[in-house]
Amino acid sequence: MKIAEQASPRTLELAERLRAAIGAAKVLTDPAQLRTYECDGLEAFRVRPGVVVLAEHRDDVVRTVKLCAEAGIPFVARGSGTGLSGGAVPVSDGVLIVLSRLRGIVDVDPDNARMVVEPGVINLWVTREAAPHDQLYAPDPSSQQVCSIGGNVAENSGGAHCLKYGFTVNHVMGAEVVLADGEVVHLGGSAPEHPGLDLLGAFVGSEGTLGVVTEVTVRLLRVPESVQTMLVGFHSVADAAGAVSDIIAAGILPAAIEMMDALAIEAAEAAVQCGYPEGAEAVLVIELDGPQVEVDEQFEQVETLARARHAFETRIAADAEERALMWKGRKSAFAAVGRISPSYYVQDGVIPRTRLPEILADMSTLADAANLRVANVFHAGDGNLHPLILFDDAVPGAPKAAEDLGFAILDLCIRAGGSITGEHGVGLEKKSKMAGQFTPEDLDTMQLVRCAFDPAGLANPGKLFPTPRLCGERPGVRTADTAPDPALGEVF
Amino acid sequence: MKIAEQASPRTLELAERLRAAIGAAKVLTDPAQLRTYECDGLEAFRVRPGVVVLAEHRDDVVRTVKLCAEAGIPFVARGSGTGLSGGAVPVSDGVLIVLSRLRGIVDVDPDNARMVVEPGVINLWVTREAAPHDQLYAPDPSSQQVCSIGGNVAENSGGAHCLKYGFTVNHVMGAEVVLADGEVVHLGGSAPEHPGLDLLGAFVGSEGTLGVVTEVTVRLLRVPESVQTMLVGFHSVADAAGAVSDIIAAGILPAAIEMMDALAIEAAEAAVQCGYPEGAEAVLVIELDGPQVEVDEQFEQVETLARARHAFETRIAADAEERALMWKGRKSAFAAVGRISPSYYVQDGVIPRTRLPEILADMSTLADAANLRVANVFHAGDGNLHPLILFDDAVPGAPKAAEDLGFAILDLCIRAGGSITGEHGVGLEKKSKMAGQFTPEDLDTMQLVRCAFDPAGLANPGKLFPTPRLCGERPGVRTADTAPDPALGEVF
Structure with missing residues (x-):
């Protein structure tokens, strides 16, 4: 593969300021080094960032975000990069803030069944730290040996046990967050209920569009x-x-x-x-x-x-x-x-549990029509489907046919009153499907909040929402989407 | 008590428009009729509204809110009026939207353990409707025989069983909401997890500052x-x-x-x-x-x-x-x-459960110093204190001393790492304490979201936040608070 050009002069200038602010060793601009960070677990989307920051402390994140804000250059936070919807795909010529060195266990409080951790801490480590106290951290994505708590918060990760125990949002009590202007705020806390607007629930699962999490207080359960x-x-x-x-x-x-x-x-x-x-x-x-x-x-x-x-x-x-x-x-x-197949494409949708047999029959009909095989793995209790669509990428058109079939299955989910994602998130991959899931008014309301947090649109732009919306527009005054899509990659 | 003057000409003009839009019988302006609506369960705060709207349908709410937005006149939604923090106290010369006639059970879906209800439905009715299916609605405030689901949503109500089962926010799956400009949006839904920003969590417990709820999908549990x-x-x-x-x-x-x-x-x-x-x-x-x-x-x-x-x-x-x-x-x-006492004042605070004995001793010291008796009732499992401060309102200065003691107890809660409210909300009563609970940055972030939902500040203004903030200010650019406090009443 041809090594791409370096970042633009403007981004390289930001990189110099970053080096001065947080130390040169934490700031990468060499295109060969940047290749590692082009994609997350959904490898079909690849975008080269302009700069990668390997943050080691909360303050590294604050300084990076502030310098990005000053320069008007977008940033994306990344944990372990195991996400399956392209949520941590960089913005071309933008800054990628890697949080995996923020691995501190800040506080273990078994009496109140809480732990405070940094975002790069691996999911399974939380349960390991809690084990001597006969406690555990409930959310357990299949990737739990490698995925990070920060990524879990961004995607509101689930796992096999979320039928009984709920999602990440049900196990996060508080978060320290760096907003898009570099301000540090605290959402939630260690008490079971907090006054004021509960913005923690909105932050968890916001896929990096509201800020960067730098510390997480999680709830532990008794084994x-x-x-x-x-x-x-x-x-x-x-x-x-x-x-x-x-x-x-x-x-x-x-x-x-x-x-x-x-x-x-x-x-x-x-x-x-x-x-x-x-x-x-x-x-x-x-x-x-x-x-x-x-x-x-x-x-x-x-x-x-x-x-x-x-x-x-x-x-x-x-x-x-x-x-x-x-x-x-x-x-x-x-x-x-x-x-059993040269390639596969995994989708993630939700249907009401009671309609499982009927939807499976419909999926089978769709797969036959597309001449593709689908292996099905479900969190059956909460109707969360994971169809694995098998294809041969040597066959012209097969990747596209697999993608089309995955999206047709999502349409089934929407029509059944379900959802286009159970736990993998929307990211780059499924943002076009948001308009099928929500009314324009519902999406506008979400955008209002995103714009309140990040009026300049620098925090993980181009993810989650189907059409980038210029902040400052009032809802109902939709204009044609003129903003360029920062995702230059395409699926397949 | 002297019957106050009627509303201002501007508000009476709005009342005429409301009568034309939704029917004259639903619009009250007679000061004698308005007296019923001056306060909620915290009777020390009393404010006469200019107009009371007795909504019967969702569209009555939409039309009322739209006309308020056009006229720039604030509105407050009210359920059964059992709240204990003054959250449903009207704005003087403003509009009070009473939701208690919206009492429809819209859908009962025992297979998926869901029920859809209108906001005026009484808490206990939900469990009554669910009982034939061997299901129940978990949140059970002490007032559950009279309080409404809409009010529960506004205050994120708890109850004796929230140690095990959580608060209202854990049992509401979706809500239809009328925003401050009259637009109808849907937050959440019936699936266990939804893509996009989860604004439902922020809406539940927002005490009427983000809009008016007109339909609620609740989760039922098996008996x-x-x-x-x-x-x-x-x-x-x-x-x-x-x-x-x-x-x-x-x-x-x-x-x-x-x-x-x-x-x-x-x-x-x-x-x-x-x-x-x-x-x-x-x-x-x-x-x-x-x-x-x-x-x-x-x-x-x-x-x-x-x-x-x-x-x-x-x-x-x-x-x-x-x-x-x-x-x-x-x-x-x-x-x-x-x-056992001519009068009492109930407070509501939260401390870490493990510090209960120590905080109780401190409370006792404070009560002795104030020469007041305190009866204590707690949801002990989650550290939620309900001190009942006894006083004789015939003794000059006693009401004020009781209030001061209640607030000193809240300061204890804050210092212990707890919260100024477990389940009663902030409302008018405790908004001054928000600055003790949160940093200015944390409060600014909440205000950003409130302003995104309601830039004109018409939805229940003067509640929840310590200082009304002019929307359009950026955080960090705080100006002196020049907006008049819409609450003319005072506690005691």
């Missing part, structure tokens, strides 16, 4: 007395989906209830030999946690309900090893489809 | 298999507080854990003969819910922990009647202090 996992095999996806609804309707709230279809099972078996029931058209991985007596009683109910839906195999993991293997199959499913 | 209540008597408040911390540290999350001190017990006994343990310096009302096996096992642990803190009586309610009596004592405590 449950018992955690047990059951694997259930079905001869049809409709039966598995029916069992999910029956279990929840019976008043059982599993810690997780994951579903995989035949193609996803085939891929997982090929990759990690997870021992899923042979001949299953669908499996459920059901995890229950709580007091031992409750877990035992509820697994009996779950088994009865699953059998009533013609489950042909139910198996509770006998030990931690077997339990880990059940989860390994599920958690490696994305990577595993690489075994 | 637990078992709900049981235990009454525990202690010889000291410190022992009771220690037991609260021990129970929660043991990993037990009670549905509710309420504490009352000797004076509150005396008042409750005098009023409702609730049979609390004789000679107790403190009682705990502990409610556990969940599967029967879990509740039984946990009550054994609770009893052991309470005995270790020298509890001298523990009693599990034998039947629904005894359980209701235990709760009657707690829920009637506010009114009951009327039996």
Whole structure:
């Protein structure tokens, strides 16, 4: 690949000011070094930043943002770069602020079940730090071994256990945030409820458009007395989906209830030999946690309900090893489809749980029409679909067909009263779909808030919103979109 | 009391336009009729509105707000008027929009555990409608028989069960909102997670400053298999507080854990003969819910922990009647202090649970210095204090001394790292305390959002924020507060 030109003179001048302000070693402008930062987990979008700042302290972020504001040059914050919607894709010739060196555990307060961490701290480290106190941090994205808390806050990350425990927003109590003008503010706090406008909820999941988080206070939960996992095999996806609804309707709230279809099972078996029931058209991985007596009683109910839906195999993991293997199959499913297809494209949508069988049938019809295979992995309990669309990128037009199919599935989700993202965010990838999800008035209201935080539009511009809106316009006075899209990359 | 003059000619002209737009019967301007609406549950603040609109449909609200915006006349929305911080006190010569006729149950969806209601629907009605489906609406303020869902949304109301189940914000999935310019937008929705900025969290608890809610989608929970209540008597408040911390540290999350001190017990006994343990310096009302096996096992642990803190009586309610009596004592405590004092003033603050004994000692010192008695009722599990300050309004200076003591207690809460309100809101009463809770930068950030929603400052002005800020100022460019305070009333 040809090494691109350096940044513009204006951005290089900013880089010099950054070097003077925070130290030269933290400021990268060499195009070869910048290549690492061109994309996040959605590798199809690639944009070269002008400058990368490797922040080590909160003040590095403050100084960088202030200098960007003075120069009118946009900035994007990045954690571990594992996001799947292009939310951390740089702005061309802009500044990318990398937070992964901000890895301090600032305070551990087991008595009040709180921990204060810097944004570069890896998700799983929080639970590791909490473990000696018999506590844990609940949100567990599949990438939890590498993704950062700051990125989790930006994307409002979920995970297999968010059916019972909720999303990142439900586990963040407070945040220190650098606004787009460099001012440092505190949202939320350590008390359970705060007076005034609760801007923390709006900040969590704002995908970097409202500022940069530099410290996070998270809530810890007590480790449950018992955690047990059951694997259930079905001869049809409709039966598995029916069992999910029956279990929840019976008043059982599993810690997780994951579903995989035949193609996803085939891929997982090929990759990690997870021992899923042979001949299953669908499996459920059901995890229950709580007091031992409750877990035992509820697994009996779950088994009865699953059998009533013609489950042909139910198996509770006998030990931690077997339990880990059940989860390994599920958690490696994305990577595993690489075994059965040259390429794949993962989508993320939400539907009402009760409509799962019907939507799956519609998805199957769409896939057949597109002549593409789709492996399905769901957080079934909350209707969060992750269709993995398989294609061969050597076939002309196949990548585009896969993308089109993914977007058609999102349209299904919208029509079903669901959402275009369950946990991966909108980012660059799905911003065009926001207009299908929201009315212009609803989007204008969000833009009003974004403009209040960042009137110059420097904080991660070109993400989340379908049309960049000039701040200062009043809602209802929409003008043609004349701002250039800062995302020069295209998907596929 | 002398009947005040009618509204100004400008406001009467608006009233005529309102009559033409929505029907004369819904628009009140007769000063005698307006008296009912002068105050909410904090009766010390009284302001006569210029016009009262008794809205019957969403469109009545839209038309009213649009006409107010055109005329530049402020408006305040009011539900049942049970708020305790003056959040629904009218603006003098302004418009008061009463929502209590908007009482429709729009949709009941037990399969997805959702209900859609109009804002005037009474809190307890939601649970009544859900009961046939074995579901309930969790937030339960003490006023739940009369308070409205719209008011709950405005104040982010809590209740005895918010330790386990969270506040209103945790149970509202979506809202239809009329913004200050009359535009109708939708925040949130029925899916568990939504893309874009989550403005619903900021709206819930915004005390009417961001718009008027006209429809609310709430989340329903399954009725637990078992709900049981235990009454525990202690010889000291410190022992009771220690037991609260021990129970929660043991990993037990009670549905509710309420504490009352000797004076509150005396008042409750005098009023409702609730049979609390004789000679107790403190009682705990502990409610556990969940599967029967879990509740039984946990009550054994609770009893052991309470005995270790020298509890001298523990009693599990034998039947629904005894359980209701235990709760009657707690829920009637506010009114009951009327039996032992001519007047009282209730405050609402939050401290970290672990600091309860120390803060109680400090409160006692402050009360002695002020020569006032304080009866204490707490949501002990989440450190939410409700000191009831007793005074005799016939004694010159006593009301002011009570207010000063309440505010000194709030200062204790702030210094302890807590909050100036747990569930009653800021309203008119505590807006001066916001500057103690938040930095100027934090408050500016909230004001930025308020200004984005309502640049003309017409939606419930003079509440929540300590100094009205002219929208259009940038943060950091603070000017002297020249805007008149729309609240003409004073506390006491």
